[in-house]
Amino acid sequence: MGTAIAVKGLTKVFNGLVAVDHIYFKVKKGTIFGFLGPNGAGKTTTLRMLSTVLKPTVGTAEVGGYDVVRDDLKVRKIIGVLPEDVGVYDRLTPVETLIFQGKLYNLSSEKLKERINELLEVMGLREQRNMKVGKFSKGMKQKVALMRALLHDPEILFLDEPTSGLDVMSAREIRDIIVKNASQGKTVVISTHNMWEVEKICKYVAIIHKGKILIEGKKEEIEKVTKQKDFEEVFVKLVKEETNFGNFSY
Numbered sequence: 001m002g003t004a005i006a007v008k009g010l011t012k013v014f015n016g017l018v019a020v021d022h023i024y025f026k027v028k029k030g031t032i033f034g035f036l037g038p039n040g041a042g043k044t045t046t047l048r049m050l051s052t053v054l055k056p057t058v059g060t061a062e063v064g065g066y067d068v069v070r071d072d073l074k075v076r077k078i079i080g081v082l083p084e085d086v087g088v089y090d091r092l093t094p095v096e097t098l099i100f101q102g103k104l105y106n107l108s109s110e111k112l113k114e115r116i117n118e119l120l121e122v123m124g125l126r127e128q129r130n131m132k133v134g135k136f137s138k139g140m141k142q143k144v145a146l147m148r149a150l151l152h153d154p155e156i157l158f159l160d161e162p163t164s165g166l167d168v169m170s171a172r173e174i175r176d177i178i179v180k181n182a183s184q185g186k187t188v189v190i191s192t193h194n195m196w197e198v199e200k201i202c203k204y205v206a207i208i209h210k211g212k213i214l215i216e217g218k219k220e221e222i223e224k225v226t227k228q229k230d231f232e233e234v235f236v237k238l239v240k241e242e243t244n245f246g247n248f249s250y
């Protein structure tokens with residue numbers, strides 16, 4: 001299996017604050033990669049650089065073989081993004097939201113119709129398709145945002161804390177949808193501060209703390225190297241000691 005994402009020394013400095021500090025990692029095609037770290041670790045900043053919203057201060061990254069700075073428009077075509085602040089329009093319905101998004105991606109009206117139907121089905125939002133999103137629960141809004149990210153059938157997904165703040169059932173549904181997408185060949189990067197989530201759905205993990213990657217690789221390998229029995233232990237140990245085990249999966 002090939003490489004979907006290659007991050008090479010990616011760095012972002014905001015007015016002297018090093019938010020992301022020379023990070024390196026690779027994501028294999030068709031896998032779920034968990035970007036795990038506490039608040040302020042640099043997860044959102046990294047995802048924003050990878051999704052071409054933010055320009056790196058130093059370093060590069062390739063997404064689907066394209067450079068995020070030089071080929072930003074090509075990157076945008078092949079990625080789907082769930083940003084940290086979901087930002088769905090309260091006054092639109094799910095269908096209207098998707099029609100608007102479809103126009104941005106120049107989907108034909110036939111293709112658009114087909115995708116809207118598929119996604120309403122997958123998300124279980126068919127009955128609510130013509131209701132204003134403003135009336136939706138947080139979980140339902142998140143589904144609308146996820147539909148928007150998936151509409152143009154992107155090969156790579158960047159999901160920033162996709163289940164954060166959701167009730168148990170909604171979080172579970174969102175996770176199932178993520179797993180299903182990966183099993184259909186999509187590459188998924190999720191950021192999370194939820195260790196259990198990583199344990200449950202991610203095959204590969206990077207732990208980021210204060211802008212630096214402390215450890216990165218296959219989930220089981222990480223547990224072996226740190227001699228910890230579960231992911232919470234790994235996380236606590238690394239963050240406490242700020243140990244840098246580096247990369248060992250490639």
Ligand SMILES: Nc1ncnc2c1ncn2[C@@H]1O[C@H](COP(=O)(O)OP(=O)(O)O)[C@@H](O)[C@H]1O
Nearest residue numbers: 014017019037038039040041042043044045046
């Ligand atoms: N646009 C910005 N301007 C200045 N500082 C920022 C900006 N975005 C993020 N930061 C800072 O960068 C650091 C990393 O933030 P962020 O990437 O949002 O972390 P996380 O998503 O892991 O919680 C934090 O200290 C945050 O305050």
Ligand SMILES: [Mg+2]
Nearest residue numbers: 043044045084
């Ligand atoms: Mg964040």
